Amino acid sequence: MFFGYFSQESIDNLQIKSHNLFSFGKNFVGFLNSPLSVPHTLRFNIIHTNGKVDSHTIDDNSVCHFPNHEAFETELGTKHQNNTFFKDTTIIYCIASKEIQITRDIFGITPIYYIHIPNKFFAFSSSLSSLVATDRFKDFLELDSTKMTQYLTFGADSAPYDDSTFYKYFKTVLPGYTIHLNSQHCKTTVKNQFELNDSIQKSSLTEIADLFKNAIKQSTSYGMKGISKVCSQLSGGLDSSSISSMIHECDSKIPIYTIYAKTNTQLTDESYYALEVSKKINSKHFEVLPTSNFHESASLHIGLYGHPEFMQNGSSFNQSMLLKAKELGCSNLFSGHPGDGIVGYGxxxxxxxxxxxxxxxxxxxxxxxxxxxxxxxxxxxxxxxxxxxxxxxxxxxxxxxxxxxxxxxxxxxxxxxxxxxxxxxxxxxxxxxxxxxPKNILQPNLKKQKLLNSNSVNAIHSIKNPEYITDPEQYNDVFQEQAVLFQEEIYILEYYYGVKCIFPFYDKTLFEICLSTPSELKFGNGIRRAHFREAMKGILPESVRLRRSKGNFGMYGRTAAIGLYEQSKPLLSTSSKVWNYVNRNTFFRALKLLKDDQQQLYVYNRMLFYVSRTVYLAIWLDKIDNHEFVNHFTEK
Incomplete structure (x- = not known):
């Protein structure tokens, strides 16, 4: 986690807590070391006035010295070839030009937020809550009503991830992009791109499956570096089952703990498949009930994020998984997210x-x-x-x-x-x-807001040869707003709970293979994800590898949303600020439908969205009023 501040003004009243602090006169960049084994590396490179480069790897406190920038670029080229550079977040400071360059990893696993006020100051951090909780920026916390509209509109978070936040003056860096900051200017450029291979489109299913298997195995093995025992979320679905099984394939002797979330709803019961996988890989298997303290967990996490919760039921679910992993003595939690998007269905x-x-x-x-x-x-x-x-x-x-x-x-x-x-x-x-x-729950003045920010992720910029994409929607699935924001929230939770979440499906080579695979081969005469299933032959139990059913969390989501509302009623009084954005009468219509036992699942899915988003927004607005966001760089 990092925090940087560069100013034309005095900063005597701005102090931060950090494990590594680099000062440049009245400017600084500070880092909090992760206590975890982190496969996605954070680097800080300093270019001195004499041309020498110091490259600091923050996570292991190592430093490499290069005699000139050319030698440094050669080292970067080697990392590009090894496919490790794309997993890194890199910060470069040039002392001569007083310019900071920050490159976000290609999938956006590490968030980067920034504020730039020309000729005054600029600041950046991987923690939005730390920025908005800093007194220096209290005059720049104007809320963005467009983001509110997007947040409260059903289906809007399937749009491409953009650079906006809930605060007008604060922006994010897009995945794979570099931001260039100095006192006068702020600009972004594409740094890392996916490169597709048209030869894959001429390959057989077996050949593609071999490439897939090698890529996911290498990515899983990379995530296991330095780990003596592994904890893996195991739902029984194809994605989580494959990751849990691939861990065993990489190292058959390493102790594996698997965790299954038991929600006690019929449509989510995949326990049979999870047990089949657990038996095959000989894991110690645990079933965990997600916490029923819905408001408490949501309030805690929103204070850590600095913005409303985006994951439906995410706070109670993720809190329970992370706490169980920690209870088992594991500093890691492997997950099958976001296998659906990376692999594709055809x-x-x-x-x-x-x-x-x-x-x-x-x-x-x-x-x-x-x-x-x-x-x-x-x-x-x-x-x-x-x-x-x-x-x-x-x-x-x-x-x-x-x-x-x-x-x-x-x-x-x-x-x-x-x-x-x-x-x-x-x-x-x-x-x-x-x-x-209800078509929407917005107040009339918000209904005409433009939803999509112009600075958003798109395949034309992020892929060198987009003409080779076989299914454009697959790229959008990985870089839609909801998917990237999920990862940003997980990043913050990792630091709080002391458990690193590892997602082997986030691998550049693997995604390039899947984007290039013809849709007909993926569809596989109807079985779908055929290239993935073929790659898992002999690794997964056949009952899991060939299953066509899929769990549905709608009914659990309904229960959780109602519980969240009941526990959060004090924040939803008639004087609550949330009603400046949400139509109160429409909200209670949605709540009534959600509580109606006779409605169909599609009705519940939309109503639980309206109810939970409204409550999350109310919690966030309350924290703004009470200054309750966590500054990770000052909090003990």
Missing amino acids: GDYLIRLFDNRQWTKLKALLNDSNLILQNIGDKDHIEAVYKTINSLLSRQKAKLNYFELFKLVKDAKFFFNIPNTFFIYSLFRKIKDKFLL
Whole structure:
């Protein structure tokens, strides 16, 4: 964790606690050492006026000296070849130009926040709460209503990650970008890019699976450096099961502790699959109940973040996992996040078949009852097929006029044998939902806010050869707002709980392989993620490797959201500032629907979003009023 401040003014009243402090006159950069084994390295490089470079690796307190900048660049080139540089967060300070350059790692695992006031000062940190809790910046804490709108809008956090925060003067550095800061100027440039290989598109499934296996094994092994015993989250799903099993594949003798979150809801029960994996890798297996102190954990974490919670039910869930890992004496917790996005499902193949009218082939795929990925509890395969065609039709709304769309629906209805009753029911449900479900919970003055910041992550800038991407939505899944913010929150929790979360799927080579893999091969005649499943042959139990079902946390989320509301009522009085942003009457409509036992899961999913986001926002606003954000560089 780091904190830097460079000013044209006196800073006698600005003091920080740090393990490593580098001072340059009245300017400084301070670091808090992580007590953990950290596979993502933090480096601070100083370029002296005589051209010499000191390169400090903060995590192990080592330093390398280079006679000139050319020798330093040669060392960086070697790290590029070894694929380790992309995991690093690098800070470079040039004494002569008094310029700071900060490069964020390519996946955005380490957050970087900054404030730049021209000709006065600039500051930066990996902790937003430390910045906003510093008295020096108290006059620059104006809230960003656009970010509020985005936060409270259902589905908006699936947009690309952008550089905004909840405070107008504070920004973030985009993953893979470098920020250049001096007293006058602030600019960002792309530093690290993904490089795709078109030869993969000509490879067989077996060849791609071998590349996949080698990449995920190397990434897992890299995360295990310096670790004598391993703790791994094991849900029983394909992603977490693969990581837990790959740990055993890398070192069959290392002690492994696996943790399963027991939520006691039918749609999340994957305990059978988790036990199958645990038996195969001979792990010590534990079941953990997520804490029911929903408000307490959320309030604690929001004070650490400096902004509202983004993870639905994340505070209670992650707190329980991290505390269990610590109880077991482990300084690490391996996870299968974000396997869904990195690996890809091949769903783009269905879209192309539909759009290109290759309907005979599409129909054959969908009619195989074993080839539809289902949530636990789903039983009606035919209904799932109808819903798939309906979603493919919905994608055409923006492209076709009314008559073209009507003809397409009519053609699809007859070809795929979809009964009129399905469309009638769908239409009835839409009409009913329009009157029953709140479209949003915003106050009227926020409804017209622009949602997307112009400075956002996109494939055109982050990939050297984007023409080789087989499914653009897969890239977006990894770099959407929700995914990157999840990682930023985990980074802060690691320091607080003293447990490093390790995500082997965040690997540059692995992501490049998956982005280049043809969607048809990923889809695998319907099994989906076929390249991944092929790579796990002999490593995973077959019952897990070939499973088509997937857990659904909607019902647990409903329980948690209601509990969060009940425990947070004092913050939701009529005088609460949250009602400046949220329509109070609409909120209570959403709460009533959430508590209604007769509603369907899709209704609960949206209502729990509205309820939990409102409560998280209320907690955050209360902490602003009471100055309760944690400054990691002054707190004991």
